[in-house]
Amino acid sequence: MGGDGIGTEVLDQGIRLIDSLSTTYGVSIDITEDFLGGAAYDRFGTFCRDETVVRAKQSDAILVGAVGGPKWDGITMEGGPEMQDGLMRLRKELDCFAGLRPAKAFPVLEDRTPYRPGLASRADIMVLREMCGGAFFGVPRGVETDRDGKRVGFDNSLYTESEIVRIARVGFELARRRSGRLCSVDKANVMQTYVLWREVIREMATEYPDIELTVLYADNAAYQLARNPMAFDVIVGDNLFGDIFSDQAAVVCGSLGMLPSACLQHLPAENETARGIYEPVHGTAPDIAGLDQANPIGMLLTVAMMAEYSMGRSDLKQVIETAVERSLAEGIRTPDLGGSATSQEVTDAVIRHIRA
Numbered sequence: 001m002g003g004d005g006i007g008t009e010v011l012d013q014g015i016r017l018i019d020s021l022s023t024t025y026g027v028s029i030d031i032t033e034d035f036l037g038g039a040a041y042d043r044f045g046t047f048c049r050d051e052t053v054v055r056a057k058q059s060d061a062i063l064v065g066a067v068g069g070p071k072w073d074g075i076t077m078e079g080g081p082e083m084q085d086g087l088m089r090l091r092k093e094l095d096c097f098a099g100l101r102p103a104k105a106f107p108v109l110e111d112r113t114p115y116r117p118g119l120a121s122r123a124d125i126m127v128l129r130e131m132c133g134g135a136f137f138g139v140p141r142g143v144e145t146d147r148d149g150k151r152v153g154f155d156n157s158l159y160t161e162s163e164i165v166r167i168a169r170v171g172f173e174l175a176r177r178r179s180g181r182l183c184s185v186d187k188a189n190v191m192q193t194y195v196l197w198r199e200v201i202r203e204m205a206t207e208y209p210d211i212e213l214t215v216l217y218a219d220n221a222a223y224q225l226a227r228n229p230m231a232f233d234v235i236v237g238d239n240l241f242g243d244i245f246s247d248q249a250a251v252v253c254g255s256l257g258m259l260p261s262a263c264l265q266h267l268p269a270e271n272e273t274a275r276g277i278y279e280p281v282h283g284t285a286p287d288i289a290g291l292d293q294a295n296p297i298g299m300l301l302t303v304a305m306m307a308e309y310s311m312g313r314s315d316l317k318q319v320i321e322t323a324v325e326r327s328l329a330e331g332i333r334t335p336d337l338g339g340s341a342t343s344q345e346v347t348d349a350v351i352r353h354i355r356a
Contacts, residue, residue, distance in 0.1 A: 097166065
């Protein structure tokens, strides 16, 4: 599902990569297409059809471009928060609660970051975002008028213990597969939701004595991440903070267009698979839509995550990542990285290295 804006453009490049993998490595992939977000609204009057949810539940993986844009801002649909955004509905309906958002520095792009040489050159961060709860889905919510005729806006941030337990477990397991460090971010000093979040995280730490757990207030964590990104490994946060920190972590990559993501129903064990929704982290960027300038690397690396988690092919993930690194080393880059290459030219280079 391409979605809106540059979403359709980068999805096209992702499909080209999948076709190349299928040809080169004999991978059989059955692809069906559908509409999501504004594209679905323009055709069907809803951001995500019931039929789309059914087809998604029958699929092993769902690949999405990006959804939304100014054209559809302010449209209110009947139903809960998830009905206001097609991607949110898919996440909720499929219970893809574990949002994995890696941000790894590329040495050849160090000059595209604001860091002095060496400060972020080996940064390798995994932001784990809880995707199905918190303020994004909490009710009641709304904007009402008080007795004095003034507008009042309100939201409800809500998490159950079980929701925190399952995302925390993914965080500890991810840390165990990486360098053994987990940082949980919250605002337990001001919000009761985060008091429970912190309590549950610390309780679960007793099950993982081999993992170094750090618990930070989100504002302090944001400062520390900006100051010394290589000090972090896995960062786990709720829906709100996970969203914010994954964008901040993109700084080490040189562009938000570099970041992939996977939203999983669970973290699969080695040689197992999980259903997931896969999408680059960036938005629809309507200002460059149709210009063939969108950075496709976030999508190409998203396909790599799909290969690992929903196809059980970590070898293909490595092949794609290596091809991306080699194409960047050749200087083939889109304008967001200081280059002049088109989306298609960048994908051409990656596919060439895969076939080499």
